[in-house]
Amino acid sequence: MLAARLHAAHDLRLEEVAERPLAPGEARVRVAMGGICGSDLSYYNKGGVGDFSVREPLTLGHEVSGVVAELAGDPLQLAVPGLAVGARVAINPSRPCLHCQACRAGRSNLCRNMRFLGSAALMPHVQGAFSETVVVRADQCVPVPDSMSLTLAACAEPLAVALHAVHRAGELTGRHVLVAGAGPIGLLCVVSALFAGAASVTVTDLFERPLEIAREMGAARTIDVRADPAALEQAATDLGGFDVALEATGASASLIGMPSLMRPGGRIVQLGMLPKGGVPLPANLLMAREIDLVGSFRFHEEFGMAVAALAGGRIEIGPILSGTVPLARADEAFQLAGDRQRAIKVHLEIG
Template sequence: MKTRVCRLYGQHDIRIETDDIQPPGPGEVLLRMSAGGICGSDLHYYQDGGFGPIRVREPIILGHEVSGTVAALGDGVRGLKEGMKVAFNPSRPCGHCRYCAEGRPRHCTEMRFSGSAMRMPHEQGGFREFMVVQATQCIPLSDRTSLAHAACAEPLSVALHACGQAGDIRGAQVLVTGAGPIGALCVAAARAAGAAHIVATDIQDATLEVARRMGADTTLNVGRDAEALHPWREDKGRFDVAFECSAVSSALQDAMMAVRPGGTIVQVGVTGNLSIPLNILVGKEIALRGSHRFDREFEQAAAMIDSGQIDVGPIITGRYPLEDALSAFEAASDRTRSVKVQLAFE
């Protein structure tokens, strides 16, 4: 059997190629892939050949935000059937290291994550027409659910985990800095968790409009008005919780100024070193917490999309066929017009 794949060879070097694919083995399923979202890490691989110390050292099929339909079952698979729609969990923790044993598999020391160049050989991803995966990575969906929406289960699970890091936010005043895909989904997750008022900031009107559609009560373009958040600094800060999704030093400092004493900032965006005003962190006794990927939140995200509790549709701003992958990556790189760009494999 043959399958077309989207393979990256290096910086700005994407090729659509054809591979052979084997039938699923015991405990495996063959998926007919439907949709695949281009993530920030995919863009780093495409634009820069990697990020930080993680570099593309061999050809890699990108993609970890994917969904599909079960095409064939291997021996011993239960709970799935041919033709069933599924969301695909790209995480494969080992199950036996210290962190897996502690119930924190997102920190697994032997984690296998689809479309990642962290290990050699690289973990091949889901930007392809067919893919053999572990049955345990497939979350069944109802027939009514859009597979384009289902491919957003992975980034939504990141946002749900970030909300969990903030604790109970019912009735809270919430700030989200950075209205890209994760920021917009943090807005939706905070709204679903019962936040009273949500303010989203960004430097692009297009992304802020998506954040509004995802549930933000107030949107502020801090690129056009650097002082837009100043009213929220009154009385030492008015926000109970901030989700910092931009990984920009000025955004983190804005969040620290606008969060009340004893408030919480969840750092979701990732970059290298940032300067932090420790006097504000200490003086206001702010809890600064990191948020890394997800665990059980993936099943929760898939269920929320499947039930319609969270509509992820507004973040999908473009869909391109596999043969137009280069155009898709260029569109995804343009934040003036794109939030989440997907490849369509069918």
């Protein structure tokens, strides 16, 4: 099969790789659509993401959908309702061990033995799904209705990330929320926060085009912090401080400045992947205002929630969809996805 494999920063090659046989309880999915994530872009541009660096050729991609081509085991025994050869599915890229303490506590996103599609965290790397087929455990396949496009199904993963961040934020009904960063995850945090009952969402970014999309998705205020840095402090003053902040940029300066924008008793949720090393925080301000600072990493049960919300039209994400590019032009797709002025979410058309 063909796969888009990264050898080093800016060295993405379309290569033939062997398909592996199925183990019991696994499914082979013919991949249809694959969304290019911020972590994929980081691997492409920097050769790594966060603390993880590419040390061997890595097939990228974890936001994918497709059609089941083969199953190893009786569908009834696989305990996935509706799963059969020919089923259209969204693929959950998380493959937790299901046995460790975190898994048994219902927090499988923190599994110490996690195998996540397209990740260089382990060696050998866990190969991703920007390939003509991918093998996953059967319970990673979530059937989607025929009425749901496979492009939309491939968006379940990033929406799940945003929904998990909102869950980590706590009760949002009637709250004023700040979202730092109008990239794909930040924009999905906007609709997720509003879905959870937020009274208003303020969004910051460095570019006007993503902020236009944020307004389309329901943001009450948008602030270009490069053009008007004082506007964010004024917005916080007008509201008496933000109740909740979702940091989706992964920029140290963004996190450092957040405590001063919060009301006493507020909560900051860090979901953007920060650079290597430490971040100097105003800890006394966190202490004196009793501001909670919590992390949000990937997702757990939110993946199924995301599929259901998209399939039922309860969350609308159309404004972030920026087009599709064939797998054969993967390098071009990555360059487009990295242009904040032209694109938000670019998909590879694989099947």
